[in-house]
Amino acid sequence: MAMVVVLFFVSLFLLLLFALIKFATADGDFTLMSKRHVKRHEIEDKVVWITGASRGIGEVLAKQLANLGAKLIISARNETELERVKKQLTGKHAPDGVKILPLDLASGEDCLRDAVEKAESFIPNAGVDYMIHNAAFERPKTTALDVTEESLKVTFNVNVLGTITLTRLLAPYMLRRGKGCFVVMSSAAGKTPAPGQAIYSASKHALNGYFHTLRSELYQKGIGVTIVCPGPVETSTGTGAARSENKASSEKRVSSERCAELTIIAATHGLKEVWISYQPVLAVMYLVQYMPTIGYWLMDKIGGNRVEAAARKGNTYSISLLFGKRKAS
Numbered sequence: 001m002a003m004v005v006v007l008f009f010v011s012l013f014l015l016l017l018f019a020l021i022k023f024a025t026a027d028g029d030f031t032l033m034s035k036r037h038v039k040r041h042e043i044e045d046k047v048v049w050i051t052g053a054s055r056g057i058g059e060v061l062a063k064q065l066a067n068l069g070a071k072l073i074i075s076a077r078n079e080t081e082l083e084r085v086k087k088q089l090t091g092k093h094a095p096d097g098v099k100i101l102p103l104d105l106a107s108g109e110d111c112l113r114d115a116v117e118k119a120e121s122f123i124p125n126a127g128v129d130y131m132i133h134n135a136a137f138e139r140p141k142t143t144a145l146d147v148t149e150e151s152l153k154v155t156f157n158v159n160v161l162g163t164i165t166l167t168r169l170l171a172p173y174m175l176r177r178g179k180g181c182f183v184v185m186s187s188a189a190g191k192t193p194a195p196g197q198a199i200y201s202a203s204k205h206a207l208n209g210y211f212h213t214l215r216s217e218l219y220q221k222g223i224g225v226t227i228v229c230p231g232p233v234e235t236s237t238g239t240g241a242a243r244s245e246n247k248a249s250s251e252k253r254v255s256s257e258r259c260a261e262l263t264i265i266a267a268t269h270g271l272k273e274v275w276i277s278y279q280p281v282l283a284v285m286y287l288v289q290y291m292p293t294i295g296y297w298l299m300d301k302i303g304g305n306r307v308e309a310a311a312r313k314g315n316t317y318s319i320s321l322l323f324g325k326r327k328a329s
Contacts (some may be wrong), residue, residue: 026261028253029282031274038261039268043210044069044092049119049128051103051166052135053082056235058261059184065096066091068264071126073119075103076135099123105135105162106154116169117208127173130267131171132183133163133207141310152199159203164210173212174223181224183267184211188231188281192295193290195303196310204229208273215272226267227284230319233259238284252278252317279318298322303315 026033048065052058054076062074069092076083079102089095099122103115120127137158139151149287152278167182174180189197190204208227215225259276266274274286288295305321 005136026260026282027276027278031271032262032274032276035265035269035271038068038264040068041265042268042319043130045071046129047071047073047126048130048132049073050100050132050188051074051075051105051136051163052185053131054078054085055265057230057233057256058132058134059085059257060256061263062098064257064260064264066094067117069093070130071097071123073099073122073128075101075115077102077104080249087219103135105166106157107162109165111114112167116166116173119170119174127177128170128180131167132185132263132267133167133169134185135163136185136198136203140241141307141316143196144198146218147199155199155203156206159200160206160210163207167187167214171218171223175218175221178222180216181226181267182211183263183268183298184208184225184227185263186229188229188277188285190277191229191275192286193299193303195299195306196316197265212310224270226263226271227273228266229262229273229275230254230259230276230284231281233276276280288309 005189032203048070053062066089071093086095137155152164187204189201190208193202211225232263234255262276302321309316
């Protein structure tokens with residue numbers, strides 16, 4: 001009898017889930033979708049430091065934040081590209097007031113300490129209000145067992161060690177002022193299994209664990225943390241052209257502009273974690289979060305098929321992966 005009841009509720013949940021998949025047009029989780037607009041007063045005249053600002057989501061974030069009146073510090077390894085981005089910015093403090101701070105997250109603690117000191121001294125009588133950790137390293141999809149030691153080290157040095165070290169060095173300044181916010185661009189791969197992206201997924205899980213813990217330790221001292229977990233996003237090369245490598249045209253991706261807009265909404269509303277994606281990725285995130293047995297079963301069914309789809313540069317986010325058959329080894 002108990003099994004019948006369990007099966008009934010599981011079936012009911014799946015029916016509701018597939019209804020959401022069929023009819024929902026949302027590109028974010030329910031809480032995020034309830035916050036319709038950016039709180040401009042939380043951004044205007046605030047100092048916002050963005051890493052990975054030379055292209056993709058980071059570049060778009062810089063443009064939107066400049067338009068909202070933020071005082072920007074933009075960082076990336078490529079200073080020439082940062083200059084290009086700066087020239088395109090418009091707003092109350094842009095482009096002339098925008099500060100360029102070249103930065104390599106893998107450069108070590110001493111270099112990162114120098115960067116923090118420069119960022120804190122750039123704007124008189126003001127320190128960093130928002131630190132947006134956007135820079136990340138991602139390799140083409142490969143199986144978990146094919147990852148090299150070099151790839152493992154490079155990914156973690158940038159995505160985890162560099163990001164955490166920068167946070168550890170900047171946080172004391174925020175604590176002295178009694179305010180500040182870290183906005184962390186994580187990933188759906190930091191919430192669910194990500195077949196073909198094991199090391200990238202591991203790095204994002206590590207970020208989620210660190211920053212959720214950091215917030216719980218420092219929240220009552222005025223420090224906020226917003227973790228953003230996007231699914232597939234349509235990014236650009238930095239020249240305005242859409243990136244097309246390892247993407248199938250049939251993959252439905254949230255635009256960089258929409259991802260940036262939702263990120264700023266989440267940060268200005270003080271949301272702790274948000275998910276940004278279209279279906280079916282959003283549905284999978286809900287399943288893994290609230291019904292992990294079913295969610296992990298689903299990902300186990302998809303895993304091998306997704307790796308094969310990536311190898312042939314097919315759609316790696318299609319629900320049809322659930323029904324594909326793996327070839328015998």
